[in-house]
Amino acid sequence: MEKEATSDTAVAELPTPAAPRQTITRVARAVTIREPASTLYRFWRDLERLPEIINHPAEIRRVSRTESHWRVSGPLGDVEWTAEIVRDEPGRLIGWQTRHDSSVDITGQIEFLPAPGDEGTEVIVSLSYDPPGGKLGATVAKFTRDSADSQIYDALKRFKALIEAGEIPTIKGQAVGGPQRPRKGEK
């Protein structure tokens, strides 16, 4: 899936930010997950397990029925925002927007669309955002895996593995030989 190639309609449906800026970046990523849309929607709407699929230290705190406070550690330090759900179509779509007093300006949505045959559900996330550190931050982030695009894609892949396989694959902490780790008995 090429960046931004997912669906123009998905991006076009986003609520327009109050004051469009030059530095707005748009990303869209998709995965197909073998579960009904309602289950996947609930996972995202409940928020509780979302930190598990974010490959960075993340804290998500529910503030009200439609608002949540997020803190994610990224390449430029902690980024915090308060997100407000502005569209909620159970089993189909969640759209959100950061509040004006947040340190970042993000408009996003996640859609759950039926996939053909027995494939399950197509999950599409699209974000429009003003990267931390403005244009310079985006330029820096572009060259790292921590850019919003790869973070979203990574989160979607981890979401898929968690839902389908029950766990996210890892080799962190496995047995390795030198020089990756000191040999047994050595410091």
Add this chain to the structure above:
Amino acid sequence: MKALVWMGKKKVEVQEVEDPKILNPRDCIVKVTSTAICGSDIHLYDGYIPSMEKGDILGHEFMGEVVEVGPQVKKTKVGDRVVVPFTISCGHCTHCLRQQFSCCDNTNPNWQLAETLMGYSPAGLFGYSHMTGGYAGGQAQYVRVPHADVGPLKIENDLPDDKVLFLSDIYPTGYMAAENCNIVPGESVVAVWGCGPVGQFAIRSAFILGAAKVIAIDSVPERRRLAEQAGAITLDSGDDVMEELKALTGGRGPDASIDAVGMEAHGSAYDQIKQTLKLETDRPYALRQAMRCTRKGGTLSVPGVYGGLLDKIPFGAAMNKGLTFRMGQTDMQKYMAPLFRLIEEKKIDPSVVITHRIPLSRAAEAYPLFIEKRDGCIKVVLDPAA
């Protein structure tokens, strides 16, 4: 524990490393009782598979006893005697449910790297570079096995390790290669390039599936002899293979061809130089010959491992003759149980390929022995206890 560790091109050593731990709730730990060196390990040893890191533990053909299970493991129990497939599969994604286990969506933690190289990421593999997950391998005394209820096959009889160990890779791999040939019982002629272990199992499986004739091609006399013992007609790679195959098939050519050689074929100085200069990653000499030799409308089955980019592929021959290509890493979990039954029924004895038994502690010496085919070496089994 002791483990065989990759330390760079043509450099492996047995090291004392930490024992593996349960990392995910569906993992188990297997105490290895038998493990083997695979022909595809040569590609790692020779440095032709990208994304290896010094310190990686090799090996993907192993069996043993389950000594620990994670909290979400339901079926597999401590004490079970199991053969572990080389592919790691979740059992729940669309590909697994379609029995395309080697294409599992959810077992490669390094899927980004695989997507960059291949477009989409196949399943994680034991001990086979970081683009397929970087999982620590089985040439070790203990191994962490993810998705313990999906992969390992429980062995509940007293068949010795030698007879069932190769259910971990090469027997199912040879069998799937033969199955991919669409053999018409009593009619099909199958040509097999390479009489190494996978070739031997492909030959035997082709006969089990009803092939009328199997013609096997290899340059090594003792490997040809082993193929002849299974009933194959053999050709020396140095022969005019095309003309010999025509003569043996009434001028039609083989209905199906199997490339059981893969990316480090011998016979072409051109490829040796280009691979050395990194102008191509693979030496597809056997593949080219198989593409030219397969009959019109025939099938080309590729169990041999390829890593990347191939040069001078006679695609025109394939297109104009209307060949069908079948290939892939083996969908292990689909084949292990039925092939185990063939072993129990004595339809096949996988242990015939074993020529050498070497202690794990001396595994580093076994690699050059196997690669140079010294001392009639066809298959090395390592004893992890020694």
